[in-house]
Amino acid sequence: MNDLNTILIEGRLVRDPxxxxxxxxxxxxxxxxxxxxxxxxxxxxxxxxxxxxxxxEVWGQAAIVCDQIxxxxxxxxxxxxxxxxxWKDRExxxxxxxxxxxxxxEFKPEKRSDSAPVEQPTRMDSAMTERMREDARRSExxxxxxxxxxxxxxxxxxxxxxxxxEEGQEETQVDFE
Numbered sequence: 001m002n003d004l005n006t007i008l009i010e011g012r013l014v015r016d017p018x019x020x021x022x023x024x025x026x027x028x029x030x031x032x033x034x035x036x037x038x039x040x041x042x043x044x045x046x047x048x049x050x051x052x053x054x055x056x057e058v059w060g061q062a063a064i065v066c067d068q069i070x071x072x073x074x075x076x077x078x079x080x081x082x083x084x085x086x087w088k089d090r091e092x093x094x095x096x097x098x099x100x101x102x103x104x105x106e107f108k109p110e111k112r113s114d115s116a117p118v119e120q121p122t123r124m125d126s127a128m129t130e131r132m133r134e135d136a137r138r139s140e141x142x143x144x145x146x147x148x149x150x151x152x153x154x155x156x157x158x159x160x161x162x163x164x165x166e167e168g169q170e171e172t173q174v175d176f177e
Contacts, residue, residue: 005081005082006079006080006081007078007079007080007081007082007100008077008078008079009034009036009054009077009078009080009100010036010075010076010077010078010108011034011035011036011037011054011075011076012034012035012073012074012075012076013032013033013034013070013071013072013073013074013076014032014033014034014035014053014072015032015033015072016032016070016071016072017030017031017032017066017067017070018030018031018032019063019064019067027059027060027063028059028060028061028063028064029057029058029059029063030057030058030062030063030064030066030067030070031055031056031057031058031099032055032056032066032070033053033054033055033056034053034054034056034076034078035051035052035053036051036052036053036054037049037050037051038050038051038052054099054100055097055098055099055100056078056080056099056100056101056102057083057099057100057101057102058101058102058105059101062102062105066102066105069107070107073110074107074108074110075108075110076105076106076107076108077105077106077108078100078102078104078105078106079102079103079104079105080100080101080102080103080104081100081101081103082098082099082100082101083098083099083100083101084096084097084098085097085098085099
């Protein structure tokens, strides 16, 4: 039985997302960083802002959608899980990376400027939705799970699960450096 590993986080993209096709796995990944801010008063009654930064991965068809919709500064709400990856670098030093693997994403409306109208939440056009449904059906035929309706009417996106390495196989590490 799996232990509980769930996170709900909301923040703004620090930079534009990075998209990559993982040909060995036959899937896609989009990576981005978000910043979250926490405000509080310290013991001297000074207003303090504490900002944290988190790496996020989105897999499958949802990665394509995130790459097309998300831009630096956009607010997203993510439900996902924490993933830790360990490896040895070229100098044989132990390295690790902790990130959030998004399983559900809500795209928040972009902030309004003084003169610009408020942007409505982004929705995909019907042609794109149909293409994603076709891709999802193909993925299901290849034993990959995918969401039939990537973006729902409430402007949310549910991702397909990241393919897991089979027993005895090492997990492929993908770096954007």
